[in-house]
Amino acid sequence: xxxVAQQIRVAGKYGLIDGEPGIDFKKVIEHVHKIxxxxxxDADRPEIYEEMGIEVVEGDASFIDAQTIEIKFKDGEVRKVxxxxxxxxxxxxxxxxxxxxxDSVNYLTNDDLFDIEKLPEELVIIGGGxxxxxxxxxxxxxxxxxxxxxxxxSIMVNDDPELTEILFKELKKQGIHYELGASxxxxxEADNKVNVHIEVNGTxxxxxxxxxxxxxxxxxxxDNLGLDEAGVEYxxxxxxxxxxxxxxxxxxxxxxDIASKYQFTHMSEHMAKIATTRAMLKIPMKMDLKHxxxxxxTTPEVAHVGATEKELxxxxxxxxxxxxxxxKIDRAIxxxxxxxxxxxxxxxxxxxxxxxxVVGAHAGEFISxxxxxxxxxxxxxxxxxxxxxxxxxxxxARRAADQWYIRNQSAGTVKWIKRIFGYKGEIxxxxxxxxxx
Numbered sequence: 001x002x003x004v005a006q007q008i009r010v011a012g013k014y015g016l017i018d019g020e021p022g023i024d025f026k027k028v029i030e031h032v033h034k035i036x037x038x039x040x041x042d043a044d045r046p047e048i049y050e051e052m053g054i055e056v057v058e059g060d061a062s063f064i065d066a067q068t069i070e071i072k073f074k075d076g077e078v079r080k081v082x083x084x085x086x087x088x089x090x091x092x093x094x095x096x097x098x099x100x101x102x103d104s105v106n107y108l109t110n111d112d113l114f115d116i117e118k119l120p121e122e123l124v125i126i127g128g129g130x131x132x133x134x135x136x137x138x139x140x141x142x143x144x145x146x147x148x149x150x151x152x153x154s155i156m157v158n159d160d161p162e163l164t165e166i167l168f169k170e171l172k173k174q175g176i177h178y179e180l181g182a183s184x185x186x187x188x189e190a191d192n193k194v195n196v197h198i199e200v201n202g203t204x205x206x207x208x209x210x211x212x213x214x215x216x217x218x219x220x221x222x223d224n225l226g227l228d229e230a231g232v233e234y235x236x237x238x239x240x241x242x243x244x245x246x247x248x249x250x251x252x253x254x255x256x257d258i259a260s261k262y263q264f265t266h267m268s269e270h271m272a273k274i275a276t277t278r279a280m281l282k283i284p285m286k287m288d289l290k291h292x293x294x295x296x297x298t299t300p301e302v303a304h305v306g307a308t309e310k311e312l313x314x315x316x317x318x319x320x321x322x323x324x325x326x327x328k329i330d331r332a333i334x335x336x337x338x339x340x341x342x343x344x345x346x347x348x349x350x351x352x353x354x355x356x357x358v359v360g361a362h363a364g365e366f367i368s369x370x371x372x373x374x375x376x377x378x379x380x381x382x383x384x385x386x387x388x389x390x391x392x393x394x395x396x397a398r399r400a401a402d403q404w405y406i407r408n409q410s411a412g413t414v415k416w417i418k419r420i421f422g423y424k425g426e427i428x429x430x431x432x433x434x435x436x437x
Contacts, residue, residue, distance in 0.1 A: 001028045002141030003299055013336050023142055025119035032114050063226030066249050085251050085279045092257030095219040100186035105194050107212040120144045122209035124196055126184060128155040130296040132215030137298050140176050147177045147207050149198060159302050160309060163359035167302055220258040243286040245275035253279055262292055293371050295364035300340050303363035305371045306355030312345055320348045324400035324436060326360045330391040337361035342400040351380035351404045362393045369397045380404035406437045
């Protein structure tokens with residue numbers, strides 16, 4: 001809804017008339033609930049699993065020992081269940097740091113943000129990671145005045161800084177205010193306002209709003225599972241597992257946010273496949289930690305797969321960085337989405353892809369193509385040699401791969417070809433290593 005609202009404001013770039021959208025926040029939230037319910041009905045409702053022959057029960061489960069769990073139902077009934085294998089998928093929940101005064105204010109997290117009924121006039125967000133960044137833009141687009149506070153000097157510190165800077169400039173252009181490099185001293189509430197007291201560069205100030213969103217990460221749901229009774233090892237970061245998602249108890253596996261630093265739905269799905277295949281079929285599958293993907297669904301999007309540029313440099317890996325701007329993608333030009341950049345990290349001679357980062361429209365889709373390529377040993381040369389339909393967004397992925405060919409050309413090679421075939425013409429200037437064609 002926020003994205004559509006912003007498109008109405010900038011409709012003039014398509015030859016239409018700019019306008020300020022009329023926003024009924026209650027209907028926006030009703031739409032959010034409707035979509036959430038549709039996803040639940042299609043994928044998560046108990047009847048789906050019962051039709052597969054799976055028994056679904058609702059209650060609080062905890063281990064009594066490594067072979068037995070106890071389920072406590074709302075009516076007070078208790079049931080014990082033994083099993084050959086157990087899979088712990090208790091997930092995670094919002095983490096709220098122990099800030100002075102936090103327990104005395106009404107704050108929101110991503111768990112209850114969509115339960116509010118009134119659009120905040122002023123929204124203060126503590127946390128500049130993916131959740132804080134997505135929500136800051138969404139609420140700003142809907143009309144809230146948004147301020148983001150973070151102790152880091154930049155937003156989304158796990159992503160490529162060159163790409164997050166592009167996103168950062170767009171967000172500031174849309175009116176989002178930032179307090180970066182800030183320490184939160186305390187929070188308080190008075191006169192229906194939440195006040196966040198911070199220190200930036202030695203200066204104290206107060207940021208106020210009618211709502212406070214804590215976007216400070218997530219934590220594994222470890223409490224009340226009886227892990228100690230089962231003898232399952234864990235730390236505050238989650239349950240300890242091996243690359244097959246098995247705990248120190250051979251019959252107990254853990255999957256998803258409760259056992260992974262990569263707290264993504266698609267990572268949980270991947271772990272579930274690994275764990276069940278390893279336990280039930282004895283196939284020694286392992287988690288694919290070399291090709292982790294993620295995407296932040298802002299406008300423009302930010303997405304990544306594989307090793308980051310920083311990681312490769314720290315390992316001393318020899319690689320080339322191939323850049324391709326959205327301004328050279330015809331589909332981006334026709335849709336007015338030219339803000340963006342594709343970066344691919346690959347071997348110079350083989351074109352083997354080591355990682356890729358993208359900022360721009362449909363970045364998550366670009367990363368999906370590179371993820372498939374990396375997983376299956378498809379090089380930049382292979383992608384460049386593959387026909388993509390024009391003028392698709394996917395063609396941008398191929399155009400970026402074309403730069404491998406461009407970078408491997410040289411004046412000497414072209415002179416040699418001219419001499420053999422008797423060709424004429426000027427030799428291109430190959431002195432600029434960042435030349436894009």
